[in-house]
Amino acid sequence: MNDILHRVGITASPEDVYAALTTIDGLAGWWTEDTRGDSAVGGVTEFRFAGAPDPAGFDMLVLDAQPGELVRWEVVGGPEEWIGTKIRFELFRADEYTIVLFRHEGWKEPVEFMYHCSTKWATFLMSLKRLVETGKGEPAPNDVRVSNWH
């Protein structure tokens, strides 16, 4: 098994970061503007990307949501490499920051697409940081381009 790991610190409360991870409006503000579905525990949130190859997005089953502390998803729709992988956002305070420990775990193989997704997750987590700190993130389709795979 192979995991993607990231850590960002956001100068805001855990509650504000949690809201950006658990509401459709929050998620649409940093990952992709086209976010739909049910973001409550047991629901499936649908993330869509205009212009992306089919299946053009990810469906996340919300496994767990503990206010100000933890959000966990399981990927139930999307590219084959993602199906069955899990995503975890762990939140805690350090200094004047809310730390987000991010893990996208359970990749079967460290394929080239995993390298790409790791870099994209970093830029999207920086977008989450910007959204919560300034009110404006950089969600798709206006996300940071990192390569020919966008």
Add this chain to the structure above:
Amino acid sequence: MNDILHRVGITASPEDVYAALTTIDGLAGWWTEDTRGDSAVGGVTEFRFAGAPDPAGFDMLVLDAQPGELVRWEVVGGPEEWIGTKIRFELFRADEYTIVLFRHEGWKEPVEFMYHCSTKWATFLMSLKRLVETGKGEPAPNDVRVSNWH
């Protein structure tokens, strides 16, 4: 073992990207301005960070350097978690891009510091991209702040 993986695409030739990975001036233009030592194969390149805790930097033994294709380092000085880990930059062409497949491999444990380093590597690789594409990167001490750990 645990690895940090990233993939960026740079609109420049493999030779230009290679130069930014194998010359002191190139390295100082995207990772840290205070880069010294010997960047040839068998040499040790020293990366220093003003204001960072002691040991304030990383010493990299250059294991391999194949023009336009591959650069490999072994960490021989720096934080305990880094010692003995290896870093690899693999270069190839795709579309109008030079792709950099980056791997920092051999972490003993997925400690919180590894989460941090993964995100920092992403921002430094985006700095490498900017340097080669525009002539100006974002090396330390003017690097992107991602958290309380900088």
